[in-house]
Amino acid sequence: MSTLVVCIDRDGPDTSGYPVVGRSDVESLITRTGVVDPEDSRVNCLLEGLSVAAELDDDGSEPVVAVVGGGSDSVGSDREIAAQIDALVAEYDPDSAVVVVDSAEDERLVPIVESRVDVDAVDRVVVRQARDIESTYYLLKQFLADEELRKTVLVPVGIVMLAFPILLVVTSLTLAVGAIAAAIGVFLIYKGLGIDTYLSRLPGQIREALYSGQVSLVTYVVAAGLSLVGIFAGVLGVSATGDISPFLLANRFAFGSVPWLTGAALVASLGRLLDELLKREGVRSAYVNLPFGAVAVGLVVRGFSAYFLERGGVFAPFRVTPTDLGVVQIQGFSLDPGTRLALFILAGILISLVGVRVATYVSHTDIEEELVE
Template sequence: MSTLVVCLHRGDPLPGGDPPVVGREAVESLVTAVGVDDPEDSRVNCLLEGLRVAEDIDDATVAVIAGTGDAVTADRQVARQTEDLVAELDPDSAVVVVDSAEDERLVPIIESRITVDAVDRVVVRQARDIESTYYLLKQFLADEQLRKTVLVPLGAALLAFPILLFVSDSPTVALGAIAAAAGLSLLYKGLGIGTYIARMPGQIREAMYAGQVSLVTYVVAAGLALVGFFAGALSVSGIEAGEVGSVIVGMRFAYDAVPWLTMAALAASAGRLLDEFIRNDDIGTAYVNLPFVAIAVGLAVRGFSAYFLERSGIFPPAEIPAMEFGPLTFDGLLLSSGTHLALFILGSIFISLVGVRIAAYVSDNDVDIGIEERSS
């Protein structure tokens, strides 16, 4: 198994001849020429490392590939020299030796033309930490996306801190505001909100041109959700949190907001379900089951919130009024808070089971229709 040990360089021309330089004797002569020309040149260490690696590997040939000029010209020279070496020596694999992060960027060019088993990066021992840090910083500053992602928020935070400190006269407030802004920025990037917002105009335009029902139902769902939040906020506006506790305030908000939020979820899911039906696509079980899930969750949340409100005395116990059905008379029934909660839970479970059954039925019919269409 033959191995090609490649010393990569991009930059100034090599003294003593045109690349590629092939063979141990030729590389040793090049080491002498480069060392005499500039004893501090890091290429000396790279060439010596290439000779050492080739000596440790059986049936290995050491070669030096170099590119000069601008980035495109240098990369093309490296690619051409690699192809010439592969055609001449026909090696089974290669080991690449580099002495800088800039030269290491040439490795993909080698990998595209021959299998690379290893990449050996040479750093002078006395300056290993400094040089590594230097190349990392250089690579970081050369990446425009990283600069925008890290340096711009950092600079904005450093500028905002003295301004907030001057306005609020409190380091705690200034640090808190900067931390909140940093948290929102991280959530914005991490959740991909920017990408979603960028795609939203196109999706809305496509939905309008395609006549999708879901566009209208989404607007209706957003309106119902706003009504729900407003109804919940209005119901707790007259309650003092210090008297009943924040948990009870939250339960009262949920009790009045959940019906509207459930209707919002139903409107959104119904629109998507109608779109799938209009397009004559296979209606997925998730689309069919989603309205039932929304109702079941709404019932469960309203039941638990009613339980807490009844236990705290905000609501009176639930009561089934007296009714008459001809000769039959029902005197009414006072439900305890636990029984009331159990009815809500049983109702939510029943509705979710109905949704699962209907979704399975629709899915089975879609499969049967697809099989009939393929057989015909």
């Protein structure tokens, strides 16, 4: 049983004599390599090849020790090594092989040997004192070769290292650490939620919407404007309110902003619904339900915020002024907070049911099926 002990030297300085076959020729190569650079790891790899061949010889096998190599770290070098393996297999016809490497880069060529002869073992030789250093170096090299990882890790780390001393100069250590931690948190959320992917696709989606004439593009812009108005109205309402609890301030903001935000959601959903109607004969019930759902949710949120504000003394109870319509006269009365909240909730439920009914009519499904969905 013959075994090919092959030492791989992918980026050897001189490839003119490869492959080197036989114990005496390999020993000569070790001497030449060691004299040129005694610290070269190739020396350890070649010595390990001789050691493995000696062990196989003691076990009764017929080892053939050989060294293959290329002139650089490139595809051409790998193909040259593959040709050398083919020549060795054709000449010695080994039953199996043992591959000896001295780095993770050389180990990547093991499949080339496996495709030509059965590989019984892979022996990776690393100098003991440099094992951790060599592995770390290879990982860093692979890391730096990945452009996406460099942008994701190195750029933020570099910005943090530049910003930290600047913040220390203009503010205290506590604020500097807090600002850096907040920035890192925002970045992690930005990457974790895939916001960067969405923003990268957004220009293409906008361009496609412009070219295809989608109505929703205009309605989305209108919705964004209404949302800004709603936020501004909520802030004005909070600023006009006195010193009250944070819970009531949040409800005051909601009370002022919800009508505008509801209008924004209504406009956006109607634009989406129109796009669906223009693109296809039928439309999914979800798009029909969406405008009614937006109005219903807005009414319920408005009712709850008004309830808490009235009970907290921020708003006076709602009062209907006396009205004379000639035939019909309405006497003035006031609604307590609970009754007003019940009316808002009832209105929201009725509007949502109307939406379900309209959706079933448009999509030609039974209302029972729509409620189950």
